[in-house]
Amino acid sequence: MDKQGYSSPIAREFAQEMARRNRIERIVGLAPVAILAFLVIVLSLVADGFFSLYNMQSVLSQLSIPLVMSMGLTFVILLGGTDLSGEGLGGFVGSIVVLMVLNTRTNLDWGLWAAVIGVAAGLMVGTISGFIHVYGKMPSFIVTYAMASVMAGFAVLSYRGQPAMSKYEFFITLARGRFLGIPYLTWTALVIFAISYVLQEHTRFGSYVFAIGDNERVAKNTGININRIKILVFAWSGLCIGVAGVLGAIRIGRGEVVIGTGTVFPAITAVVVGGTPLTGGKGGVVHSLIGALIVTVINNGLILLGVNTYYQAAIQGIIIITAVALSVRRGRKVVTK
Amino acid sequence: METHSLLFSASKMAKRYPGTTALNAVELEVRPGEIVGLVGENGAGKSTLLKLIMGIEQPTEGAMAMRGEAYAPRTPIEANGMGVGMVFQEQSLIQNLTVGQNVFFGLEASYVRCGFLDKRRMYEDTRKILGEIGIDYIRPDKKVSNLDFATRQMVEIAKVFSVVTRRNAGGNLILLDEPTSVLNRSEVDNLFDNMRRMAAGGNSVIFVSHRLDEVLDVSDRIYVFKDGRNAALLDRKDANEAILYEKMVGKTVSGEYYKEDRQAVPGDEVLLEARNLGRRGFFGGVNLKLRRGEVVGVCGSIGSGKEDLCAVVCGDESYTAGELVVKGRVERFASPRQALKAGVLSIPKERREEGIIAEAPIYENIAMSNFRAFRRFGCVSARLERENARRRVDELSIRTPGINQSVGFLSGGNAQKVVFARILSSDADVLVLNHPTRGVDVGAKEEIYSLIRDITASGKGMILLGDTLDECIGLASRIIVMKDGLVTREFDAPAGAKPEQLEIVKYMV
Numbered sequence: 001m002d003k004q005g006y007s008s009p010i011a012r013e014f015a016q017e018m019a020r021r022n023r024i025e026r027i028v029g030l031a032p033v034a035i036l037a038f039l040v041i042v043l044s045l046v047a048d049g050f051f052s053l054y055n056m057q058s059v060l061s062q063l064s065i066p067l068v069m070s071m072g073l074t075f076v077i078l079l080g081g082t083d084l085s086g087e088g089l090g091g092f093v094g095s096i097v098v099l100m101v102l103n104t105r106t107n108l109d110w111g112l113w114a115a116v117i118g119v120a121a122g123l124m125v126g127t128i129s130g131f132i133h134v135y136g137k138m139p140s141f142i143v144t145y146a147m148a149s150v151m152a153g154f155a156v157l158s159y160r161g162q163p164a165m166s167k168y169e170f171f172i173t174l175a176r177g178r179f180l181g182i183p184y185l186t187w188t189a190l191v192i193f194a195i196s197y198v199l200q201e202h203t204r205f206g207s208y209v210f211a212i213g214d215n216e217r218v219a220k221n222t223g224i225n226i227n228r229i230k231i232l233v234f235a236w237s238g239l240c241i242g243v244a245g246v247l248g249a250i251r252i253g254r255g256e257v258v259i260g261t262g263t264v265f266p267a268i269t270a271v272v273v274g275g276t277p278l279t280g281g282k283g284g285v286v287h288s289l290i291g292a293l294i295v296t297v298i299n300n301g302l303i304l305l306g307v308n309t310y311y312q313a314a315i316q317g318i319i320i321i322t323a324v325a326l327s328v329r330r331g332r333k334v335v336t337k
Numbered sequence: 338m339e340t341h342s343l344l345f346s347a348s349k350m351a352k353r354y355p356g357t358t359a360l361n362a363v364e365l366e367v368r369p370g371e372i373v374g375l376v377g378e379n380g381a382g383k384s385t386l387l388k389l390i391m392g393i394e395q396p397t398e399g400a401m402a403m404r405g406e407a408y409a410p411r412t413p414i415e416a417n418g419m420g421v422g423m424v425f426q427e428q429s430l431i432q433n434l435t436v437g438q439n440v441f442f443g444l445e446a447s448y449v450r451c452g453f454l455d456k457r458r459m460y461e462d463t464r465k466i467l468g469e470i471g472i473d474y475i476r477p478d479k480k481v482s483n484l485d486f487a488t489r490q491m492v493e494i495a496k497v498f499s500v501v502t503r504r505n506a507g508g509n510l511i512l513l514d515e516p517t518s519v520l521n522r523s524e525v526d527n528l529f530d531n532m533r534r535m536a537a538g539g540n541s542v543i544f545v546s547h548r549l550d551e552v553l554d555v556s557d558r559i560y561v562f563k564d565g566r567n568a569a570l571l572d573r574k575d576a577n578e579a580i581l582y583e584k585m586v587g588k589t590v591s592g593e594y595y596k597e598d599r600q601a602v603p604g605d606e607v608l609l610e611a612r613n614l615g616r617r618g619f620f621g622g623v624n625l626k627l628r629r630g631e632v633v634g635v636c637g638s639i640g641s642g643k644e645d646l647c648a649v650v651c652g653d654e655s656y657t658a659g660e661l662v663v664k665g666r667v668e669r670f671a672s673p674r675q676a677l678k679a680g681v682l683s684i685p686k687e688r689r690e691e692g693i694i695a696e697a698p699i700y701e702n703i704a705m706s707n708f709r710a711f712r713r714f715g716c717v718s719a720r721l722e723r724e725n726a727r728r729r730v731d732e733l734s735i736r737t738p739g740i741n742q743s744v745g746f747l748s749g750g751n752a753q754k755v756v757f758a759r760i761l762s763s764d765a766d767v768l769v770l771n772h773p774t775r776g777v778d779v780g781a782k783e784e785i786y787s788l789i790r791d792i793t794a795s796g797k798g799m800i801l802l803g804d805t806l807d808e809c810i811g812l813a814s815r816i817i818v819m820k821d822g823l824v825t826r827e828f829d830a831p832a833g834a835k836p837e838q839l840e841i842v843k844y845m846v
Contacts (some may be wrong), residue, residue: 211434
């Protein structure tokens with residue numbers, strides 16, 4: 001027995017190794033914030049007009065949809081699953097919302113109720129995906145990917161190939177208006193963020209999501225209804241996609257399936273870059289907020305620097321692969337003793 | 338408190354698996370406020386009994402009673418509800434939740450108001466529970482992933498304690514499975530204080546450990562298990578380490594069982610050598626030479642580092658100190674595949690997960706470690722694979738309807754023989770056998786022993802992690818004993834002059 005009371009030098013080494021890994025883990029956990037700060041500083045120096053009030057507002061406006069989508073996805077990814085239904089489902093919700101407000105195609109004029117119905121549709125489709133995933137024992141990526149295709153089809157069918165234009169005044173106000181210098185759309189996204197944070201930190205649901213992602217067996221042995229939690233997570237993700245679809249419709253003022261196009265990838269990137277590994281169990285919505293900021297700032301910077309959009313897509317792909325690779329490496333260092 | 342009443346009793350407990358009996362006619366009684374130690378070799382049935390008590394598995398025979406009432410939990414949740422909880426060897430805390438969230442995990446209902454968790458009240462109650470077992474220096478709002486290992490262990494105990502004491506203030510039963518393996522002395526002392534405090538509150542503890550000094554330190558009575566049966570029951574005042582050793586180990590089984598007369602005399606050529614080999618935090622300073630025709634047995638309890646040594650030798654983990662020399666070349670395997678190229682192959686412990694491809698037919702399983710040998714015109718030839726498989730099935734008398742049979746349908750013993758056939762069909766001449774007879778019935782065990790003799794006679798060398806100590810002694814020609822990551826002793830074990838189990842156990846615990 002040595003000075004610190006360990007029965008052997010190996011036991012002491014083990015304790016030191018554990019402590020070292022914990023320290024590294026903590027430092028690596030701060031990496032996303034450092035990356036964001038680094039990006040902002042570098043872009044301020046090299047990209048003309050990046051650090052201006054106008055551009056900051058534009059960044060915040062661009063942030064809204066990826067942020068909303070990533071809020072739902074965070075919970076799904078915390079479980080260790082994924083939700084790819086956003087492209088089709090977001091497009092569908094956006095399409096039907098415009099058909100239900102004052103528009104060029106139908107005689108409906110339901111005002112804000114259209115948005116409520118749109119979000120409810122997202123919630124419903126998410127719930128269905130969750131049911132199929134849980135009770136059909138099918139991987140979530142394939143269920144939701146298929147669901148994206150189904151909903152994209154319904155979206156085009158809803159306006160029979162000819163998208164409706166919104167004539168709803170309030171949507172136009174929302175799209176352009178600001179409060180305290182921050183666009184209304186971004187406020188909406190921040191409200192979703194706040195709700196997500198409360199869900200994660202101040203409800204049982206939040207704890208159980210972490211638990212299932214970390215160690216499903218422990219959660220099961222504790223008597224938690226795992227299936228119910230999983231379905232709720234997909235329902236929540238569907239709701240967020242619904243909100244994103246409504247925001248998309250407000251932004252472009254036209255009810256078209258392309259509202260969803262290209263929204264899922266930045267959202268997944270935001271979650272993973274923020275520090276929630278695809279294997280789940282750790283991370284969370286605050287991480288995803290940082291991740292969404294990183295993704296948005298990069299895109300904004302690339303546009304300001306005049307980088308070709310095809311390069312932008314390629315860069316996004318490289319970022320997500322790098323982020324996933326880093327999180328896997330971190331995950332591998334798990335002590336199995 | 339009535340001194341004669343029992344808190345918990347188990348009588349005539351038996352657990353049989355196909356081909357093996359893990360537990361046989363075991364009796365256990367626990368009085369209120371008592372700490373009961375449970376000791377025995379690996380495979381003596383300690384863990385099996387705990388699983389039955391926790392409702393993780395169901396007994397084949399026998400009955401249990403808790404506070405005089407029949408007790409037959411089917412799930413750990415049911416056991417918890419009856420006031421029985423267990424601290425598992427692998428920790429079950431959720432890393433990214435706080436201490437308080439973990440302590441009340443699954444029991445949050447009383448802290449929910451309008452759907453929201455009243456964390457402040459939950460943490461207050463957590464502080465009380467932590468205070469009750471004397472660890473209120475831990476902050477309830479700290480994330481478990483930020484705590485060190487020993488503190489997590491304490492939180493784990495607090496969690497189990499809070500679960501079982503929900504219904505009854507006293508008279509609960511807490512099972513601790515090897516809780517001290519990574520704690521230092523002051524942490525162990527703290528743990529023992531907590532155990533005594535729980536006992537003083539009328540709760541009882543079953544303490545399983547392979548460290549006899551600790552068992553002697555904290556237990557009121559000590560049960561010794563051997564080969565799935567009760568071997569002894571001692572009061573602490575009547576027990577000492579020597580007596581416990583003696584009860585734990587048995588007489589070494591006759592050499593005939595292990596075909597000792599066929600034990601090869603090691604050749605001169607050194608196949609594998611470990612020079613001061615170490616893996617930081619797991620084991621260190623291991624020196625070992627394996628010659629042709631030799632079986633080197635590695636003995637040690639859980640956490641002794643023998644499994645990690647084995648993983649390093651077969652390329653599953655890397656080493657951080659010393660060197661590993663295979664046939665004269667210093668090797669640093671990055672994968673089991675590289676190890677195989679150098680001629681090192683292992684028979685893994687978890688056969689179903691690591692040793693066989695259950696869905697694949699026998700002939701493919703046998704060819705798998707050496708597809709190169711079955712190539713014709715650049716492709717793997719099923720005909721060559723089949724020819725080889727037919728020969729091996731005969732040679733090893735694998736009982737199967739045919740070589741196209743999926744290995745998953747074979748019995749444990751026959752599946753293991755398929756693994757041996759695969760190894761024989763490879764070019765490897767250093768074999769690492771990790772529990773080669775686990776889950777194999779008695780008859781097949783003898784055949785495997787015979788096979789091991791044949792293989793060593795043909796000039797291969799083996800590193801053996803025996804399923805029991807007895808097996809290790811019976812088969813090995815040399816034995817190294819490990820404890821806490823270090824080699825504590827080496828024994829020669831030539832045929833006819835085998836060391837006694839008691840000799841070896843002394844250096845293990």
